[in-house]
Amino acid sequence: MEQSVIRFKKLVQKRKHFELGPVNLDIPRGYVTAIVGPNGSGKSSLLRLLLDISKPDSGQIEVLGERVGSGNDQLLKERIGYVPEQSNEIDDHMTADRKAEFIRKWYPQWDITLYRELLRRFDVETDLKLGKMSKGMRRKFDLAIAMAHQPQLLLLDEPSSGLDPIAWKTMIDVLHRYMERGERTILMASHIVDEVRRLADYIVFMVHGRMLGLYEKDTLLESWYVLYLDGGSQERHGVNWKSVPGFCSMEHTGGTTVKITTSEAREAEEWCAAQQVHIVGRQKLELDDILVLLTERERLRMQT
Numbered sequence: 001m002e003q004s005v006i007r008f009k010k011l012v013q014k015r016k017h018f019e020l021g022p023v024n025l026d027i028p029r030g031y032v033t034a035i036v037g038p039n040g041s042g043k044s045s046l047l048r049l050l051l052d053i054s055k056p057d058s059g060q061i062e063v064l065g066e067r068v069g070s071g072n073d074q075l076l077k078e079r080i081g082y083v084p085e086q087s088n089e090i091d092d093h094m095t096a097d098r099k100a101e102f103i104r105k106w107y108p109q110w111d112i113t114l115y116r117e118l119l120r121r122f123d124v125e126t127d128l129k130l131g132k133m134s135k136g137m138r139r140k141f142d143l144a145i146a147m148a149h150q151p152q153l154l155l156l157d158e159p160s161s162g163l164d165p166i167a168w169k170t171m172i173d174v175l176h177r178y179m180e181r182g183e184r185t186i187l188m189a190s191h192i193v194d195e196v197r198r199l200a201d202y203i204v205f206m207v208h209g210r211m212l213g214l215y216e217k218d219t220l221l222e223s224w225y226v227l228y229l230d231g232g233s234q235e236r237h238g239v240n241w242k243s244v245p246g247f248c249s250m251e252h253t254g255g256t257t258v259k260i261t262t263s264e265a266r267e268a269e270e271w272c273a274a275q276q277v278h279i280v281g282r283q284k285l286e287l288d289d290i291l292v293l294l295t296e297r298e299r300l301r302m303q304t
């Protein structure tokens with residue numbers, strides 16, 4: 001694993017109806033990591049803990065080498081850009097430029113040229129009050145504000161929420177460009193498969209407040225497959241399909257063909273070769289299908 005930019009150590013936060021953690025995880029520096037998980041799995045809660053907006057019950061978080069909540073918060077926040085899931089309504093009476101004037105005082109690295117360039121690219125009307133902006137325009141403004149002080153770490157909570165397809169493409173391009181310079185890191189929570197596919201290097205799955213590991217995206221997508229197997233003679237010899245490496249599910253699809261879903265495609269194919277099972281077809285799983293299967297696996301694990 002590369003050098004880490006964020007470290008969660010035995011992090012736990014207990015709510016009345018929800019428990020987050022324990023989370024033990026290192027987020028690599030210099031990459032885009034996406035937290036992917038169903039509604040209510042704890043993605044936003046985790047980002048708020050990172051920014052010390054809410055407190056854990058136990059455990060620790062280190063961000064950019066500093067312990068969160070240790071008193072260096074302002075210095076730390078200067079190095080971080082954050083786009084929350086929902087914009088702050090307190091700012092609704094301000095125009096874009098007034099808000100920018102207001103917050104730039106806290107950021108020595110604030111780059112007015114970059115700010116103007118981002119607003120131009122996102123087509124944001126600078127003299128409009130924030131409360132009068134459309135949802136998408138407000139989102140674009142929030143992104144520009146989060147990036148204008150050139151943070152080393154960007155935390156994005158559902159960044160494309162409300163964006164039209166053109167604005168979405170601009171955002172993807174802007175984020176790619178952000179990553180081109182230096183050792184920068186993005187940690188984002190997202191539901192959008194296409195966004196994760198285009199941006200993320202690593203993926204963290206989160207289900208019911210639990211982290212299901214950090215996966216390198218390309219490796220993950222190469223591991224989860226549906227294999228269509230000719231099960232004719234094997235069915236007669238009583239082969240146990242559950243012994244296929246990475247076995248997730250099995251279905252008869254008509255005739256002698258058996259559909260097996262596996263999380264270990266390469267090993268499963270080697271198993272087929274050893275068992276002389278003919279592979280009739282193969283199909284990659286998409287991220288959302290993988291999430292559904294992991295969620296179901298976690299639900300079953302919690303029941304036992």
Ligand SMILES: Nc1ncnc2c1ncn2[C@@H]1O[C@H](COP(=O)(O)OP(=O)(O)OP(=O)(O)O)[C@@H](O)[C@H]1O
Nearest residue numbers: 015016017018037038039040041042043044045046
């Ligand atoms: N301030 C709070 N007080 C009590 N419970 C909370 C609070 N904030 C969030 N929760 C609960 O924590 C759980 C996780 O919520 P969170 O918003 O972190 O999930 P999420 O994965 O970001 O969801 P979504 O994808 O819908 O945005 C939910 O059950 C939610 O009701």
